[in-house]
Amino acid sequence: MPVPARRLPSWAWVTGLTVGAIAGVAVLTVQAEQGPRPTATAARPGPSASASAQPSVAPTESRPAAVPDGSGTGRRxxxxxxxxxxxxxxxxxxxxxxxxxxxxxxxxxxxxYTVGTRTEEATTGSDGVEIEHIVYFAAKSGVNIAFSAAVDGSSPPPAASGVQTGGIRMKTSDSSALWTFGTAGTTVAVVE
Structure with missing residues (x-):
């Protein structure tokens, strides 16, 4: 006489499948952590590039950079x-x-230098681009020098020959962070 087959309860099947799925995800996670990671690099002009050359692509972060030696101490x-x-x-x-x-x-x-005037409202920069989060800290040759970002998030176009611009542009998210950090009186250390 044949022995009737025993059926596993449904909870046992569900538990077995769940444990198998978790084990599969764990294996894939370990493999992904050991695989290659893409990196981005910022294009830098060569030694023959002119002083007014601008990068043609957005700045990228390929590695955290250490704070330069000789830039002072404290909040800045x-x-x-x-x-x-x-x-x-x-x-x-x-x-x-x-x-x-x-x-x-x-x-x-x-x-x-010291942060002086700050302008949050959008205005037109010396290159004709609408900018915001303007943090002034210096002047040179009659040109005000300030950190800012284009309202539309774009990089500045190359300056026309002979046009003097003092805007140090950055991405909108970086501009917001600098605006919050760089209140009036904040030290700005400029290094080579």
Missing amino acids: IVYSLGERRVWLVDASDSARRTFTVWPGTVAPDPGT
């Missing part, structure tokens, strides 16, 4: 002319945020 904004990068540094000398920027054609001299 650090702007590197050579790296085209800004750091928002807290009172403990830790970078809270760093990002690349598009400099204008007139660069501030290396040194220490």
